[in-house]
Amino acid sequence: MKTLRDIELSGKRVLVRVDFNVPMNESGDIADDLRIRTVLPTLHYLLEQRARIILCTHMGRPKGQRVEKFSLAPVAAHLARLLERPVPLAGDCVGPEVVEAAGRLQDGELLMLENLRYHPQEEKNDPVFSRQLAAVADVYINDAFAVSHRAHASVAGVTEYVLEKAAGFLLQKEIEYFHRSMDTPQRPLVAIVGGAKVSGKLEALRNMLERVDKMIIGGAMANTFLKSQGYGVGASKVEDDLLETAAELLRQAKARKVKVYLPVDVIAADRFAPDAVSKQVTIQDIPENWMALDIGPASVICFCEVLADAKTIVWNGPMGAFEMDAFARGTMALAHAVAASHALSVTGGGDSNAAIAQAGEAENISYMSTGGGAFLELMEGKMLPGIKALG
Structure with missing residues (x-):
């Protein structure tokens, strides 16, 4: 090209x-x-x-x-x-x-x-x-x-x-940073994957399990993984048709010796609203009619420790409903941790970049990709039509 x-x-x-x-x-x-x-x-x-x-x-x-x-x-x-x-x-x-x-x-x-x-x-x-x-x-x-x-x-x-x-x-620049972060990374390579749905990032998860050393999973998509492991997640958003798929992904990660980190606690709320009643609970104690809308402080500590020795970090998707102040702390904490790391840090997706900007850390990220869908398809291991056409 x-x-x-x-x-x-x-x-x-x-x-x-x-x-x-x-x-x-x-x-x-x-x-x-x-x-x-x-x-x-x-x-x-x-x-x-x-x-x-x-x-x-x-x-x-x-x-x-x-x-x-x-x-x-x-x-x-x-x-x-x-x-x-x-x-x-x-x-x-x-x-x-x-x-x-x-x-x-x-x-x-x-x-x-x-x-x-x-x-x-x-x-x-x-x-x-x-x-x-x-x-x-x-x-x-x-x-x-x-x-x-x-x-x-x-x-x-x-x-x-x-x-x-x-x-x-x-x-x-986009291609070079993706190549440096996913094809020829300095290790450990840590992927942070969040957002709403496993289904939207299924192929990316599968492809990354063949490349990364560690993976942090947060956001609403973590609920599907937690439920696949037998945890009750109350009224949280879950893709019940992908429970076995989520469980299989975790088995594949274990077989490949890729460490996957799920939340150990969450900020649960009685409804999806800025003024909802909320509280910190462990993943074993999410109330039946409540929903998990952010990772909790124990999860933040755990995830930040995972990032401490990372040499390369790739991030796609927030850890919770960060657009509401009550549920933004988890995502903001990870933004600060990624920015403070000594790793090559690459982020992609509108929500991820918006969260980093909201945290005031945009200047401290190695590269923020301008393409959400295109970045995700690269994470899936696909050749983009626009790049292929230049070959």
């Missing part, structure tokens, strides 16, 4: 797939521009190389129709302020007018295409649409890791119709 520095870019039309699907507030302004700022190194390099830059991205879920609230106009304006140069927005992402606008670009100029998902052909990876996208470009650059697990036209199909293709700096 080529990277940005492997291609001669001066004077060439470069189509860059970015992920500028940023959150917007009620007034129509960008609420968080992190996804834009992470691509700035690639854009600055392209500008230095005097490339003619054509940006394409999606925004929201317009379902194949032109929906004004999903226009990229605010994004183009914001990027123009960050780069301190004009970023005009084309009226569409394909068609004669777009080809004409791209053809007028001079060296070092930019053009942003309108929302890719205004066209249903984008998500269908339609070959005609892919060819239309490629019509404006001499070079294709993928710098949108967060959508690289999607075989969409702008991610995979377009690569069939351009002469040169490569990874941008952000995509390159």
Whole structure:
């Protein structure tokens, strides 16, 4: 796979797939521009190389129709302020007018295409649409890791119709950090896996058991593992159809000599609400009609001890309902422990990254992945379509 520095870019039309699907507030302004700022190194390099830059991205879920609230106009304006140069927005992402606008670009100029998902052909990876996208470009650059697990036209199909293709700096960084953490890690390698469901991370769990030395399991998904071992978990969220699967995963871990750590105590509540009545209980004493919504202080101590000698830490998923202050302490404690460790620490997933930011530890994590679903699929051992297409 080529990277940005492997291609001669001066004077060439470069189509860059970015992920500028940023959150917007009620007034129509960008609420968080992190996804834009992470691509700035690639854009600055392209500008230095005097490339003619054509940006394409999606925004929201317009379902194949032109929906004004999903226009990229605010994004183009914001990027123009960050780069301190004009970023005009084309009226569409394909068609004669777009080809004409791209053809007028001079060296070092930019053009942003309108929302890719205004066209249903984008998500269908339609070959005609892919060819239309490629019509404006001499070079294709993928710098949108967060959508690289999607075989969409702008991610995979377009690569069939351009002469040169490569990874941008952000995509390159994502792949390098994942390789360092999961393929060639310094050991011990500890995985922290949380979140709501075992089913959503089943393949990732299976794949990681072949790679890690230790695994911490928290969040609502831990309830399924606890119940599979005979513990009563009250009214906690459980996937009863996966109890035997959870038990088998624990047996496999034991056979591979991978140490798996489950909560020994929890913060239980009488209902799922910020003002619920809650208390700390051991996993043997969860009241019948209560639910576990966070790991307890004894679990925090145990998990932090597990992390103490780690050389590599990979984290996906919170330890509880951290969006409610009453049930955030477990996740916050682990965020502080990971940040304070001397390990290479890599986190992925919106909830994990949000929790780390909430704990004020973002600057102390080695790398926070920009892609939730893409990161998870890498954890499952899959080849992402967007990466495969660059090969």
